[in-house]
Amino acid sequence: MNDSLDAQLKDTVRYLGATLGETIEAELGSEWLQKIEQIRQDGRDSYADDTKSTDRLTALFSSLDNQSLLTIGRAFAQFLNLANIAEQEYNSANQRDESLASSLEKIKTIATDKEKVIAAVKSLNIDLVLTAHPTEVTRRTLIHKHRQLAAQLEAMHAPDLSSKDRGKIKNRIAALISQAWHTEEIRSVRPTPVDEARWGFSVIESSLWEAVPEFLRELEEYLKAEFDITLPLDAKTVQIGSWMGGDRDGNPFVTSKVTEEVLMLARRRAAKLFALDMDDLYIELSMNDCNDKLRDMVGDAKEPYRAALKAIRNKLEKTRDNLLPLEEWVANNDELLTPLLACYESLHECGMAVIAEGVLKDTIRRVHCFGVNLLQLDIRQDSDRHADVFSELTRYLGLGDYAQWSEDDKQAFLLRELSSKRPLIPRNWQPSEDVQEVLDTCAVISRHSRESFGIYIISMAREASDVMAVQLLLKEAGLSWPMPVAPLFETLDDLNNSPKVMRNLLDIDWYRGYIKGRQYVMIGYSDSAKDAGSLAAGWAQYESQEALVALAEEKSVNLTLFHGRGGTIGRGGLPAKAAIHSQPPGSLTGGFRVTEQGETIRYKFGMPQLAKRSLSIYAAAVVEAMLCPPPAPKPLWRETITKMAAQARDNYRGVVREDPEFVPYFRVATPEQELGKLPLGSRPAKRNPQGGIESLRAIPWIFAWAQTRMVLPSWLGVMKAVESVIEDGSEEAVKDMIDNWPFFNSRLSMLDMVFKKAEPHISAAYDARLVPDNLKHFGEGLRAELKQSIASILRILDHTDMMEDDPHGKLSMEIRGGYLEPLHYLQIELLDRIRKEGSSDYNDNDTATLEMAMMVTITGIAIGLRNTG
Known part of the structure; x- marks a missing residue:
């Protein structure tokens, strides 16, 4: 760890804390500032096991009214936010010279066979699926201020900064801290699934949109220099998926209408971003020399490249502004790629490769990564909801109750109907509301393009029939393309049983024909750990993956394992490199697909530089694991x-x-x-x-x-x-x-x-x-x-x-430990008051203030520990 940067981090935390103190003093007066400062000092001493300081904190909090406790809670939650921002800037400074090349350095020492390197790079596929449900505790408006604050800290630590510029930066920092202090940190209402989806879109717009092509450019430069490998223009090295608006497992608020709305909003956001790219290209591509193919496309236009892009640019703008009927929106990636590739090829042929390899290439790569749908939406539903459809339907048709049938009988029925050319569901059937919702979801899928969706995930999948049931529902909805359906094995028993379930599926001729050699299986980390503890769950996940990899090899199936990891060890969380290298040998052959949950999205992908570094870590770890797989257990x-x-x-x-x-x-x-x-x-x-x-x-x-x-x-x-x-x-x-x-x-x-x-x-x-x-x-x-x-x-x-x-991680916890201490004792006081109030032993009319103070402490502790779950 760099000692000068270590000192810089501590100084930055102190400086930001002092600035927050000035903000508090300006609003509440010097008496409050002294009180906060004494609590901070006692918190630090209490963290160092000084029981007298602990007693002072406890006594003080018990003597204060609810409004005062809320103020203290807000102050220390803000301190912890500022400490996190300082650490983020510290990490950036510490890693400013850490390039993708340094992450990939080990590959050179293990890459004795160039052909293997080429094969590993060509098969490199990092599929990141953004999820919302582990929840981001910080409001979006505060996240925006925090990003600006981090940028100001970076500017302040730049060498050769003039005193005048330093003064301006400090004034801006003070303004941002004051803005945050005077902004409520708790949402007034729970976010809707559409709100969550919009948050996911904003992560792409503010960070990944820039980071992905930069990462691919750096990767290509490294591969060219070290191995003389050129990354294909259409490489699917990075793909972005989402569960926000598609994950309906246990969430009654995610309906078919919500899913459709999210799909439409995503297309419009993609149109907005590509329209901006087209504006940039329109400015850059002013040349008049072009090849015959482009000339045939644009006629005698004096500026052929601009002419080639004009129509799609206008269509993107009208899609963005919702000025066209839905059927006339930009509908597929080819609409974008056709003119872009024509320009790219022409520039190369006419001796202007340096232009082709700039902004234009970045835009082409964005089309391959994000596409006109911005991201690919996964659908997730519980297996019981699908079974309920068939139970209700078979009872209506007089065939008995599907739920009571044996697994063999279920499979026979499903296979017969999957092979039938007639519809199964009668036109005049009026199912229950819950069943209709499942059917409506399948109808939404059938109305949209293949590129709009990732995979269909079945929670609590336990039998082969759970997978086939979804395929039949999609067939009945009129889906014209084979949507990948992935069973999610979650509990300990389900993980242990997963190889048997998948063998039953892959032994079915119809099923193997349907999947065309490609199978997804999702491994659940959260529920298995809650079911059996972290170690037993981890070993069950490992053994399950081992057996599934062996089965896929036996059946000549390309298996993609989808890792449903959370941020904490209790939900399967590990640092990215450790997570990848702890997988069984062969488990990365079909690509690396992983959930990125709410709060870790911000820490890993919230800013372009962070996102590029996270992608670099993933890429280096996956390639290294493919070239030099971890050992199979003795x-x-x-x-x-x-x-x-x-x-x-x-x-x-x-x-x-x-x-x-x-x-x-x-x-x-x-x-x-x-x-x-x-x-x-x-x-x-x-x-x-x-x-x-x-x-x-x-x-x-x-x-x-x-x-x-x-x-x-x-x-x-x-x-x-x-x-x-x-x-x-x-x-x-x-x-x-x-x-x-x-x-x-x-x-x-x-x-x-x-x-x-x-x-x-x-x-x-x-x-x-x-x-x-x-x-x-x-x-x-x-x-x-x-x-x-x-x-x-x-x-x-x-x-x-x-x-x-991990000296940096240790320093991080120790810096935040003193600020966390008062919040815990404050929360204890609040919990005691809330519970006494609930039992009528405690009488306080200011319930709203009490509950707000409680929520602030919950949020503050989560911020300080940097995880909710």
């Missing part, structure tokens, strides 16, 4: 991890599922119930509002435990299982796995980070105030295991402190 490793995973699963389930005190403790020790009031994503927190832990979505499950710094889902039961196999004589095997198996090493590395975020004393403070005496022992037991787990991992890794191998 028999001893496999035996050890299997035993370890089983014990970790039993440890986890013994607490979460089997202990009758767990649910009552969880409800009172965390703000799980209060989270539902925070207007985050469009989806309800539970699939079933009447359900218990099993129906709670993985995101609030993780979020609730992070708020109390217990971060329980990420570690519970894991280190106990590791210690158990070591005690049974497997210590050398475990050390070998850490040193030589990326799958296992990456999991311990992530636990190392998780334990740095965990704070047993914070969790104990929640318990002391909020948990009844008869349940306090439960939290004490969990914290005892947490402390034992921390000691265990330090011993196994031969470390003296958490995150020794």
Whole structure:
């Protein structure tokens, strides 16, 4: 870590904090500034285990009214936002000289066969699917201010800055901080699925639109210089998909009408962006020398390139402004590519290659990446919703109840109808509202082009019939092209059963003909981890992928594994490179498709430079993994991890599922119930509002435990299982796995980070105030295991402190730790007041202020930990 940049980061955080203090003083006076400063000092000392400072914080918060608590909460949430912005700028400075070439450097040392490099590059496909449901806690209007603030910090740290310019920058920073302070940080209403989709569009417009062609240009330059490889003009190196407006699993607000609206908005946004590109090209391509092909296209026009682009430019503008009937909008990529490629070829033939390889090439590459639809929308629905359609239909037709049939009978019925030339659904049939919605969704798909969509994902897929049912529904809707249908295997049992399900499918002649040698399978990380704990889920995911890769090779099928990872270890999250290198050998042959969730989208792709670097990391890791696959587990490793995973699963389930005190403790020790009031994503927190832990979505499950710094889902039961196999004589095997198996090493590395975020004393403070005496022992037991787990991992890794191998990450947590401390004690006070008010023991008429203060602390802690779930 660069010491000068380290000092710069700390200085920047102090400077931004002082500027926020000036803003607070200007509004509330010097007495408030002194109070905030004392809380900040006590927070820092409390983080360093000074119990007197902790007691002062607790006493102060209990003495203040709700409005004062809200002000304090806002101040420290803002401090943490500013710390994150300072760190973002620090990262940019630290990585300013880190090019794609440096990320790809290792390829040169392992690339002994140029043909293999060429094959790996040609097959490189990074398919990023933007999702909203893990929720971005920060409002879009504040994100915009934060981006501007980061840009001002970068300018301020530029060398040779004049004092006059520095003064201007500081004034602008003060203005932006003041704007943020005087802006409500909590949305007043929950975003709709269309709002979420618009947010996804804005990420493309503000960042990826610029970053993708820049990344491809840098990749091509590197490959040309090092391997004499030219990246094809139509390379599908990067593709962008989305679930926003298409993911209806458990979200009643995503309807067929919403999906159609999102598709239309995406096409108009794409038209807007391509129209801007055409404006740039119109300015640049003023030449008059052209080849015969272009001359034939434009006649005797004096400026042939401008003439070639004029019609599509006008059509894009009218599509953007909705001035044409829908059937006359820009409809497909060929409408854009035909004139663009004609200009590109002509420029090359006429000795103007340098012009062709500039802005024009970037636009052509954008067409191949984004297209006239901006992104490809995935559709996701629960398997039970499809089965309900056929149950209702078969009862109406007098065929019995589809839901009660055996799997063989379901498959026979579906195959017969898939092969039939007559329609199955009667014209005069009036299904229930829920069934009609499924049919309407399929009708929307059939009305739009193949390029508009990615894949159709079936949540909770358990049998081959779940996949065939969707294919029959799409056929009945009149779909004229074979939409890829991907089963999503989520729970531990479903992951273990996935090879059998896929073999049943691939043994069907009709099915193999339908997929034409290409199969998608989605691997669920969140629900399997919630079901069985992080280690057992991780091993089940690994084994499932191993078996699916082998099956695909046996059946000569090109398999694309779609990774439904979240940002945290409890939802399968790993750093990008570690995630890729911990996959089984051969799992990247069909491309790399992964969800990018709400909050991590901003951290990884929120600005062009960040996005380009993230794409570079993905590209380097995927190519490296294809050229030098991670090792398959040795028999001893496999035996050890299997035993370890089983014990970790039993440890986890013994607490979460089997202990009758767990649910009552969880409800009172965390703000799980209060989270539902925070207007985050469009989806309800539970699939079933009447359900218990099993129906709670993985995101609030993780979020609730992070708020109390217990971060329980990420570690519970894991280190106990590791210690158990070591005690049974497997210590050398475990050390070998850490040193030589990326799958296992990456999991311990992530636990190392998780334990740095965990704070047993914070969790104990929640318990002391909020948990009844008869349940306090439960939290004490969990914290005892947490402390034992921390000691265990330090011993196994031969470390003296958490995150020794990641000094920057450690610094990051330590900078934010002092600001987080007051927010936790503030939240404890607020939870106590809210719950007393709910039981009528506490009387305060200002309920809205109390709940707003609670939401601010939830948001602030999430910002400080840099994850919601």
